[in-house]
Amino acid sequence: MRSGGQQGTTPLLRKNDLLLAGALVLLSLGMLFLSAVRAGNRQEETWIRILRDGEEIGVWPLSADAVFTVPASADREVVEGRIAGGLSDVNTVVIENGTCRVSEADCPDRICVERGRISVSGETIVCLPHRLVIEVIGAERAGVDDVSN
Amino acid sequence: MFQTDGETASRGTAGTGRSVAWGGLLLTFALALAYVESCIPFFFGVPGMKLGLPNLAVVLLLFRRNDGGKNGRARAVRDAAMVNILRIVLAGFLFGSLFGILFSLAGAFFSLAVMVWLMHTGRFGVTGVSIAGGVAHNAAQLAVAVFLVKTSGILYYAPFLLLAGTLTGALIGLTAGAVLVRIPVEKQEEEK
Numbered sequence: 001m002r003s004g005g006q007q008g009t010t011p012l013l014r015k016n017d018l019l020l021a022g023a024l025v026l027l028s029l030g031m032l033f034l035s036a037v038r039a040g041n042r043q044e045e046t047w048i049r050i051l052r053d054g055e056e057i058g059v060w061p062l063s064a065d066a067v068f069t070v071p072a073s074a075d076r077e078v079v080e081g082r083i084a085g086g087l088s089d090v091n092t093v094v095i096e097n098g099t100c101r102v103s104e105a106d107c108p109d110r111i112c113v114e115r116g117r118i119s120v121s122g123e124t125i126v127c128l129p130h131r132l133v134i135e136v137i138g139a140e141r142a143g144v145d146d147v148s149n
Numbered sequence: 150m151f152q153t154d155g156e157t158a159s160r161g162t163a164g165t166g167r168s169v170a171w172g173g174l175l176l177t178f179a180l181a182l183a184y185v186e187s188c189i190p191f192f193f194g195v196p197g198m199k200l201g202l203p204n205l206a207v208v209l210l211l212f213r214r215n216d217g218g219k220n221g222r223a224r225a226v227r228d229a230a231m232v233n234i235l236r237i238v239l240a241g242f243l244f245g246s247l248f249g250i251l252f253s254l255a256g257a258f259f260s261l262a263v264m265v266w267l268m269h270t271g272r273f274g275v276t277g278v279s280i281a282g283g284v285a286h287n288a289a290q291l292a293v294a295v296f297l298v299k300t301s302g303i304l305y306y307a308p309f310l311l312l313a314g315t316l317t318g319a320l321i322g323l324t325a326g327a328v329l330v331r332i333p334v335e336k337q338e339e340e341k
Contacts, residue, residue, distance in 0.1 A: 010271075010278075012276060012322075012326030013275075013326070014273055017273055017280065017322075021276075024311060024312075025312065025315055027311060028308040028312040028315070029312075031307060031311070032308040032309075035305065051298065053299060108245075108248060108249070123305065124303050124306070126294065128248070128252070128294055128298065129246075131298050133298045133300045135302045
């Protein structure tokens with residue numbers, strides 16, 4: 001496109017746009033399919049693993065009901081944008097009836113609470129402000145220390 | 150702020166005033182959209198997932214001046230980048246958190262870079278550029294998230310974010326296109 005050309009504006013939709021959209025949709029569907037296959041392969045007992053700042057806090061069986069409060073470490077208030085009451089950064093994790101959820105959290109966005117229940121291997125709950133990851137893992141990964149990293 | 154080159158500003162051309170006016174108008178527009186977005190619970194518990202409505206303002210700015218001439222395009226990119234920074238900082242303080250601002254900036258800038266690059270190739274329409282921008286935004290945010298929590302486990306969200314970015318990007322591109330055909334293309338007044 002050069003100045004004065006008849007092509008004043010970029011066209012709204014080109015064939016390339018459709019190809020791009022199609023490729024992206026196929027790619028995401030393929031990834032979904034792969035993760036579904038991987039989750040379906042392990043039907044054995046599943047565990048809940050909680051990581052804070054990339055470090056494993058602990059692993060709990062999904063079959064045993066439990067409630068516990070996970071504190072975000074206290075030295076990160078400034079980064080998280082929390083000034084007042086920063087010491088109270090906590091997420092309450094509930095394991096019940098073979099599912100896991102975050103019932104309460106005082107992070108700014110509460111996306112972890114909105115996420116709802118997880119139960120299938122590979123599913124995760126993330127609380128970015130608290131750098132907390134709660135994931136469902138299969139039995140073979142529960143024993144080994146973080147294969148994925 | 151928008152297009153503040155010493156010489157053109159002092160000459161006081163019509164282009165300068167219009168550029169400032171457009172920047173302000175679209176910044177306000179982006180903030181209004183950010184407010185609307187904050188009212189719509191779309192994310193389904195996936196961190197970083199948003200409709201990306203304010204990106205409509207950025208796409209509009211990017212393509213509005215695309216009537217040729219390197220000068221006009223460079224200015225379009227600069228205006229888009231400026232509105233991008235301002236709308237994120239302002240919307241962050243108004244409706245979000247400081248944490249959200251830092252997080253959004255990463256996504257927005259990678260997204261803008263990809264959109265500018267695709268626009269310059271001239272092989273894609275507004276919709277394609279917008280789709281790439283939406284996907285790039287989500288990819289960058291997910292990358293930052295992986296870095297923050299130091300766990301690759303959250304890549305579990307990648308397909309959802311990819312799909313969402315494609316969808317919202319397409320919607321925004323089509324909307325932007327519908328608006329763009331109704332805005333007269335601005336001619337270059339001053340070509341040095």
